[in-house]
Amino acid sequence: MGQAASVPTDKTRKLEVIDAGFSRTGTLSYAYALERLLNGPVHHTATQLLNREDEYCKKWNQVYRYRREGDHPELLKALSGVFAGFVGATDVTAIDFIPELIELYPEVQVILVTRDQEAWWKSFKTVAENAGSKAMGYIMMPLPGARWFVDTARGFFEA
Template sequence: MGGVASIPTDPSRKVQVISAGYSRTGTVSMSMALAKLVDGPVLHGGTQILTRDDDYCSTWIKAYEAREAGDKEQTLKLVRKATAGFVATADLPPSDFIPEMMELYPEAKVVLVRRDPVKWWNSIATLTGRTTPWWLSVIVAPFPGWRYIPAFASVYSRSTLRLAGLDAKNASPIELIEKGGPRKSPALYSNHLLTITCSQTF
């Protein structure tokens, strides 16, 4: 993570910690800390998407599509494939699949990293503004992995709003932070959840 994607070498290792905060809530710092604390490869979603191959990136896109189609078995199969061998996860896409992750790794601990909603919104808006222009798909098409960025931006947006029970017209940063992500299904991880606040990030 942090510019170099972790690659698992032992597929039998299981996810022990799930960092459930949205992007721009210190996910890289959390990944680096978990790599030392849990002693193994950590799946930082953003780094994986930017540096892995087409097969890996398309696995997550297919997982989103399977979930939207209501195919739970296929969704779990794809999430397991994408997370096999990692000891911890952070950032999207894994944080978009908390119920599925908890079903696959019921002993995993969930760390929900929160951030001031307005500061988070300002930060994430800058990032999403760079991943949603209409011409981006043309520019990144020749590059493995990167060519999936526009598709990820689309499924992230739909998923985030769905998890929060909102639509694009009435979404607000406070509601996304309070209602989205792991807060949508607390019964799944009530005995596994640690909440911390991120006060210093960009």
């Protein structure tokens, strides 16, 4: 978690909690807390997409492609794969797919964390302006795993 992404070892564990707060509302802090409370790996978007192996990160582009194409059965299958073994999920990749995740994991609990709107926008604006930029794409291209972040981040704003 943080600089090292949580990687599930027991793929039979199911998603128990989704933090439905937007990025910059304490999602990483909640991910740390959920890891301790649920005694298992938690999916935090940036930590996963910037630190995991190439194959895993590329799967997220596929997830967003299924969403764009309206292929619901394949979307559910892909989401089941990328969230397999995680007990919690925070940040964009969780909130973009709350209805589908509830469909896959009917017992999941959804919590909403909020923040003062002006303070949140001040914190989030720079991230939003740069996450899907071409310059960021060139910077990330040589980095395994992270190279997929820019394309996936474009999906964040389409969902």
